[in-house]
Amino acid sequence: MEKRTISVRGGRRVVLTVKDYMKDKAVLIDSEMERYLKQKEHVPEILIESMQYSLIAGGKRLRPILVLATVHALGGEEEKALPFACAIEMIHTYSLIHDDLPAMDNDDYRRGKKTNHKVFGEAQAILAGDALLTEAFGLLVAGIRSAGLELNTALSVIEEASRFAGMHGMIAGQVSDLLSENKKISLEELAHIHKRKTGDLIAFAVRTGARIAGADEKTLEGLTRYAYGLGLAFQIQDDILDVIGDQAVLGKPVGSDIEQNKSTYPALIGLEESKQKLAVVTQTAKEELEKLPIDATQLLALADYLLVRKK
Amino acid sequence: MEKRTISVRGGRRVVLTVKDYMKDKAVLIDSEMERYLKQKEHVPEILIESMQYSLIAGGKRLRPILVLATVHALGGEEEKALPFACAIEMIHTYSLIHDDLPAMDNDDYRRGKKTNHKVFGEAQAILAGDALLTEAFGLLVAGIRSAGLELNTALSVIEEASRFAGMHGMIAGQVSDLLSENKKISLEELAHIHKRKTGDLIAFAVRTGARIAGADEKTLEGLTRYAYGLGLAFQIQDDILDVIGDQAVLGKPVGSDIEQNKSTYPALIGLEESKQKLAVVTQTAKEELEKLPIDATQLLALADYLLVRKK
Numbered sequence: 001m002e003k004r005t006i007s008v009r010g011g012r013r014v015v016l017t018v019k020d021y022m023k024d025k026a027v028l029i030d031s032e033m034e035r036y037l038k039q040k041e042h043v044p045e046i047l048i049e050s051m052q053y054s055l056i057a058g059g060k061r062l063r064p065i066l067v068l069a070t071v072h073a074l075g076g077e078e079e080k081a082l083p084f085a086c087a088i089e090m091i092h093t094y095s096l097i098h099d100d101l102p103a104m105d106n107d108d109y110r111r112g113k114k115t116n117h118k119v120f121g122e123a124q125a126i127l128a129g130d131a132l133l134t135e136a137f138g139l140l141v142a143g144i145r146s147a148g149l150e151l152n153t154a155l156s157v158i159e160e161a162s163r164f165a166g167m168h169g170m171i172a173g174q175v176s177d178l179l180s181e182n183k184k185i186s187l188e189e190l191a192h193i194h195k196r197k198t199g200d201l202i203a204f205a206v207r208t209g210a211r212i213a214g215a216d217e218k219t220l221e222g223l224t225r226y227a228y229g230l231g232l233a234f235q236i237q238d239d240i241l242d243v244i245g246d247q248a249v250l251g252k253p254v255g256s257d258i259e260q261n262k263s264t265y266p267a268l269i270g271l272e273e274s275k276q277k278l279a280v281v282t283q284t285a286k287e288e289l290e291k292l293p294i295d296a297t298q299l300l301a302l303a304d305y306l307l308v309r310k311k
Numbered sequence: 312m313e314k315r316t317i318s319v320r321g322g323r324r325v326v327l328t329v330k331d332y333m334k335d336k337a338v339l340i341d342s343e344m345e346r347y348l349k350q351k352e353h354v355p356e357i358l359i360e361s362m363q364y365s366l367i368a369g370g371k372r373l374r375p376i377l378v379l380a381t382v383h384a385l386g387g388e389e390e391k392a393l394p395f396a397c398a399i400e401m402i403h404t405y406s407l408i409h410d411d412l413p414a415m416d417n418d419d420y421r422r423g424k425k426t427n428h429k430v431f432g433e434a435q436a437i438l439a440g441d442a443l444l445t446e447a448f449g450l451l452v453a454g455i456r457s458a459g460l461e462l463n464t465a466l467s468v469i470e471e472a473s474r475f476a477g478m479h480g481m482i483a484g485q486v487s488d489l490l491s492e493n494k495k496i497s498l499e500e501l502a503h504i505h506k507r508k509t510g511d512l513i514a515f516a517v518r519t520g521a522r523i524a525g526a527d528e529k530t531l532e533g534l535t536r537y538a539y540g541l542g543l544a545f546q547i548q549d550d551i552l553d554v555i556g557d558q559a560v561l562g563k564p565v566g567s568d569i570e571q572n573k574s575t576y577p578a579l580i581g582l583e584e585s586k587q588k589l590a591v592v593t594q595t596a597k598e599e600l601e602k603l604p605i606d607a608t609q610l611l612a613l614a615d616y617l618l619v620r621k622k
Contacts (some may be wrong), residue, residue, distance in 0.1 A: 138473030
């Protein structure tokens with residue numbers, strides 16, 4: 001399924017596979033994040049190093065790419081969206097650093113590299129996470145200033161960063177996930193945990209892209225439904241890959257969900273039904289896009305790509 | 312030294328000692344924070360509980376009181392300042408929860424109560440801290456909306472929350488503090504650590520109060536110098552109390568700095584010189600206020616109070 005999309009490389013419009021599109025954008029985002037951290041002065045070196053270590057660790061950059069692709073879909077300027085995209089990746093990265101801590105999931109590897117606390121120690125890892133979260137809000141403000149957003153849009157972006165990443169969103173999901181450990185939970189409860197833990201930040205990414213590009217309320221709502229569908233599909237695929245994935249490709253051990261007795265889609269409804277569910281959820285998410293007056297090429301291709309991803 | 316200040320109680324202007332003023336404002340801030348958390352819905356109960364446990368734990372409320380007192384000094388409306396005051400106390404509380412963790416200072420008691428991780432476990436304590444930090448930005452936005460701040464002021468407040476609490480400010484101080492453990496550092500290095508770890512958030516509190524009340528640039532700068540002086544005095548007094556304080560009054564063990572081999576003012580320059588330094592720093596901070604066209608009664612009284620505080 002080699003979906004193609006149109007992008008700009010070296011000033012020329014070229015037809016790219018979605019994989020190449022993602023690679024292009026990941027390079028752009030990485031270099032922007034690196035540039036951003038490099039210009040920092042009067043900060044303890046070890047703090048910058050530990051933030052950078054996890055930030056520039058070769059992730060898929062799904063969330064920041066979604067910001068850019070959403071802006072593109074609405075005919076907005078990608079360059080304006082870049083700081084917002086990087087800020088959201090910072091929030092995502094902080095959450096990974098804290099999730100990996102011994103007191104939480106106690107993971108030694110992430111994206112094929114040692115986890116932050118394994119390299120810098122627990123204290124520094126906690127602080128690197130705190131710093132990435134705090135800095136993300138500063139970068140959102142920088143983005144708001146350079147994009148020239150008006151007051152109400154600006155405040156909505158900041159307020160939603162707090163809501164979707166915080167006690168109503170991602171952190172609520174993480175708490176519910178911890179509470180569900182070694183417990184039999186229902187499919188409904190599992191979907192709810194995923195919605196908070198993964199869906200909310202993905203929704204925030206898409207909604208922020210939409211706000212930057214000046215989407216109306218109806219488009220914002222449709223894109224939000226797409227985002228939650230994508231988030232759920234992403235998590236189901238994650239659960240599936242933990243069963244049938246290739247450790248070398250994934251960059252982390254497979255079978256860890258079963259080992260940690262975690263509730264997953266394959267554990268609750270079996271592998272085949274999980275695959276079917278993944279296909280249905282992806283299809284529904286794509287249908288949300290088709291109802292909207294936008295150029296959804298890349299957002300559709302991203303949904304298809306997530307369906308067949310190997311890592 | 313029973314400095315008196317004027318405040319409003321039950322609609323009447325009354326003369327209060329600074330101690331009573333602080334108590335009044337602490338009650339106001341506590342009830343506002345409690346009200347704020349109580350209205351939250353669809354959040355895991357344990358998350359709210361753990362946030363509330365540390366937030367409503369009977370601190371001095373120095374930072375939020377400084378927001379209110381600064382607004383008052385500039386003739387602004389205290390009510391408008393309340394959400395900002397609470398947001399800054401949330402940031403302060405998150406930093407205490409994370410500082411107390413076993414991987415950091417490994418403290419069992421804080422403000423006379425068991426530390427967060429001792430009650431809720433490490434994983435939950437990390438998440439409660441993360442949630443307080445993230446929520447603080449949402450509360451800043453709520454404050455900006457209800458105070459009707461204009462775009463540039465609004466963005467400056469958010470941007471400074473990120474800068475003063477983050478990798479350039481409080482977190483930088485915490486990292487430097489960790490790096491200095493079991494090391495002999497100079498007085499200059501110690502002052503720098505204190506400026507970042509304690510001074511920056513106090514400066515942010517005062518600057519935010521000033522912005523809410525529409526201070527001009529010169530006043531903002533003068534108040535910032537006052538705030539850094541106050542922050543340094545606060546920290547020197549903290550170091551002194553760790554030597555000569557009363558454990559029952561402080562609510563935490565005394566002598567822990569010496570035990571942990573920490574660099575402190577008494578350790579570097581002796582107890583008597585530390586007391587003199589405290590007096591000089593406080594005096595200089597107060598002089599900054601006297602240069603400004605503001606009603607500094609309460610800010611002056613707060614400086615005097617910190618000089619003689621026992622906890």
